[in-house]
Amino acid sequence: MRKYNKTVLYGLYNDEEILKSAVVAIKGKQVDIWDVFTPFPVHGLDPLLGLKESRLHIAGFFYGLMGTSIAFGFMTWVFTRDWPIIFGGKPYFSAPSFIPITFEFTVLMAAVGMVITFYLVCGLGPGVTNPYLDNRITDDKFCIALDITNYSAEEIEQLSSLLKNTDAEEIHTKTI
Amino acid sequence: MSGVVSRVRPPLITGNKTYHQITEDICASTEKLPGGGWVMLLMMALGLLTFGGVSMFFTIWYGIGTWHLNRTVGWGWDITNFVWWVGIGHAGTLISAILLLFRQKWRTGVNRAAEAMTIFAVMCAAIFPGIHMGRIWVSFFVLPYPNTRGPLWVNFNSPLLWDVFAISTYFTVSLLFWYTGLVPDFATIRDRAKGFRKKVYNFLSFGWTGSAKHWQRWESLSLILAGISTPLVLSVHTIVSFDFATSVIPGWHTTIMPPYFVAGAIFSGFAMVQTLMIITRKALKLEDYITIEHIESMNKVIVLTGSIVGVAYLTELFVAWYSGYVYEQFAFYNRALGPYWWSYFAMMSCNVISPQFFWSRTMRRNIAVTFALSIVVNIGMWFERFVIIVTSLHRDFLPSSWVYYSPSWVEVGDYMFTFGLFGTLYLIFVRVAPVVAIAEIKSILKTGGNQYTGENAEKHHAHSSHAHVAHRPNLGEADKP
Numbered sequence: 124m125r126k127y128n129k130t131v132l133y134g135l136y137n138d139e140e141i142l143k144s145a146v147v148a149i150k151g152k153q154v155d156i157w158d159v160f161t162p163f164p165v166h167g168l169d170p171l172l173g174l175k176e177s178r179l180h181i182a183g184f185f186y187g188l189m190g191t192s193i194a195f196g197f198m199t200w201v202f203t204r205d206w207p208i209i210f211g212g213k214p215y216f217s218a219p220s221f222i223p224i225t226f227e228f229t230v231l232m233a234a235v236g237m238v239i240t241f242y243l244v245c246g247l248g249p250g251v252t253n254p255y256l257d258n259r260i261t262d263d264k265f266c267i268a269l270d271i272t273n274y275s276a277e278e279i280e281q282l283s284s285l286l287k288n289t290d291a292e293e294i295h296t297k298t299i
Numbered sequence: 300m301s302g303v304v305s306r307v308r309p310p311l312i313t314g315n316k317t318y319h320q321i322t323e324d325i326c327a328s329t330e331k332l333p334g335g336g337w338v339m340l341l342m343m344a345l346g347l348l349t350f351g352g353v354s355m356f357f358t359i360w361y362g363i364g365t366w367h368l369n370r371t372v373g374w375g376w377d378i379t380n381f382v383w384w385v386g387i388g389h390a391g392t393l394i395s396a397i398l399l400l401f402r403q404k405w406r407t408g409v410n411r412a413a414e415a416m417t418i419f420a421v422m423c424a425a426i427f428p429g430i431h432m433g434r435i436w437v438s439f440f441v442l443p444y445p446n447t448r449g450p451l452w453v454n455f456n457s458p459l460l461w462d463v464f465a466i467s468t469y470f471t472v473s474l475l476f477w478y479t480g481l482v483p484d485f486a487t488i489r490d491r492a493k494g495f496r497k498k499v500y501n502f503l504s505f506g507w508t509g510s511a512k513h514w515q516r517w518e519s520l521s522l523i524l525a526g527i528s529t530p531l532v533l534s535v536h537t538i539v540s541f542d543f544a545t546s547v548i549p550g551w552h553t554t555i556m557p558p559y560f561v562a563g564a565i566f567s568g569f570a571m572v573q574t575l576m577i578i579t580r581k582a583l584k585l586e587d588y589i590t591i592e593h594i595e596s597m598n599k600v601i602v603l604t605g606s607i608v609g610v611a612y613l614t615e616l617f618v619a620w621y622s623g624y625v626y627e628q629f630a631f632y633n634r635a636l637g638p639y640w641w642s643y644f645a646m647m648s649c650n651v652i653s654p655q656f657f658w659s660r661t662m663r664r665n666i667a668v669t670f671a672l673s674i675v676v677n678i679g680m681w682f683e684r685f686v687i688i689v690t691s692l693h694r695d696f697l698p699s700s701w702v703y704y705s706p707s708w709v710e711v712g713d714y715m716f717t718f719g720l721f722g723t724l725y726l727i728f729v730r731v732a733p734v735v736a737i738a739e740i741k742s743i744l745k746t747g748g749n750q751y752t753g754e755n756a757e758k759h760h761a762h763s764s765h766a767h768v769a770h771r772p773n774l775g776e777a778d779k780p
Binding site for chain 2 (some may be wrong): 125158159160161162163164165166169172174176177179180183184187197198201203205207208210211220221223224225226227229230233234235237238241242244245246247248249250251252253255258259260261262263277284
């Protein structure tokens with residue numbers, strides 16, 4: 124199991140609308156939110172948290188481009204340089220008939236590349252066990268987690284009451 | 300909520316579910332011991348797999364001489380089955396990719412199972428070209444790897460090789476798309492499980508935590524995968540149709556093939572989704588998630604694509620006549636009125652006439668009719684491929700080599716093998732994975748469910764707390780037969 128070596132104060136909320144207003148309230152108090160965990164993608168949460176748009180699609184474009192050039196380049200090399208054969212009286216460099224494989228390989232490279240990138244940047248993968256805060260986060264609880272590793276008891280008390288004021292159903296601390 | 304809440308559209312999730320209730324309902328099938336019905340179906344699937352296994356053994360051990368293919372009819376049941384299974388596979392990607400791009404919320408109820416169906420169907424399909432090669436143990440010769448024969452490369456100009464790339468890309472991309480969608484749901488099961496099951500699901504869920512940034516990337520990934528799967532799914536059956544269209548055989552050499560094949564693929568795929576979903580929703584008690592609305596939406600797709608296929612059949616006949624080319628005219632005359640007239644008749648009645656029932660709303664919302672027609676459609680689509688392949692071949696340019704082809708028991712057994720394989724995989728799937736995408740269903744609960752907490756609901760609440768119930772009758776319940 125991976126370790127963050129963090130002590131986390133977290134509040135569990137019952138609804139994504141309450142979660143969103145809680146995020147606004149906490150951000151308004153200039154408190155840093157370590158992370159938010161939800162059972163499903165909550166739309167409109169990213170701008171509230173100040174998350175930048177994912178750049179995965181840019182990576183996908185370059186993987187696709189790589190696929191296009193590898194496939195088209197390889198077929199051209201095979202049929203014009205390495206082993207030219209005449210098929211049905213067509214020229215060695217018969218670009219139109221390279222298109223289907225070029226397309227398929229572009230899609231394949233883009234998809235495989237993006238999926239691998241996704242799992243790598245998220246730190247997910249077969250056999251990975253990430254520390255978790257609560258079992259019910261993948262069910263019906265929405266969680267706001269604050270990093271309180273080096274905080275004094277008084278500060279923690281303040282943050283705790285802040286979470287309480289934002290309608291958190293439960294508030295816990297956990298070292299992960 | 301961010302989505303637009305329509306007062307006109309009936310709910311896609313009925314039964315006033317809470318988020319927790321959704322988890323409970325959908326995880327239930329993975330958490331309890333299977334019932335008698337499941338065991339019986341599994342026995343049947345394994346029975347088919349065993350019988351099919353014997354004929355597979357004959358096919359591979361003795362070679363395809365055990366089939367009734369001959370000099371004239373070089374493609375028979377094997378390629379018919381291949382095209383049929385690939386076609387069935389198309390609905391999954393259509394539902395999960397194209398409907399995602401079109402923001403069709405009803406896809407969330409059926410996309411998971413439909414994608415599983417896609418993956419299993421493509422696996423079944425891939426078996427046929429494999430065994431058709433005769434020596435399946437050298438099937439890796441189709442890959443362009445540096446070999447000791449020169450290296451002698453494969454023919455990149457050949458539609459058959461395009462098919463290798465199309466099918467393998469399609470399988471890989473569908474599998475990645477499907478699994479990435481499953482990861483958060485496996486995490487849901489993991490967090491409910493104990494002991495050994497927890498270990499298994501922990502492995503399967505890849506350490507998913509549900510962090511906001513992960514969800515953002517996950518959604519971005521899903522959208523891009525949907526974007527590239529959309530042209531992919533259209534290209535796959537286009538390339539399958541090139542296997543025929545780029546040849547010089549009258550009856551195959553037609554420019555209408557790609558769109559006609561794609562429409563037919565979606566048609567048969569949706570029919571198979573209906574067959575599976577109607578049983579699955581009943582057996583796993585998922586009627587609140589896969590509602591009559593879902594069934595009706597799919598029936599609309601069936602009547603549309605069925606009609607496109609019908610127009611394609613008639614266009615083919617017209618063009619054959621209009622071409623003034625006697626061989627083309629003979630191929631189509633022979634299809635409709637030759638010795639295989641019965642298969643042409645089956646194709647026409649199952650594919651063109653039977654889906655027309657779905658113009659009627661009552662029929663679209665009738666589960667028994669839908670179930671029966673979904674099977675009829677798939678029989679029809681099998682005959683379509685049989686008609687295209689066998690009737691175009693069996694009377695070739697040389698009348699002395701004309702034959703009448705019918706399959707040997709080994710060919711029938713090989714087909715049964717894929718039914719057994721498909722059934723077994725699907726039955727295992729419904730026990731180990733959530734059949735409905737839990738996270739995605741939760742994300743549409745408030746915009747597409749009947750809990751209705753959107754803007755319109757608040758206006759209603761001003762009048763009466765129950766007003767929204769009256770405005771949005773629970774059609775899914777009322778229409779159960």
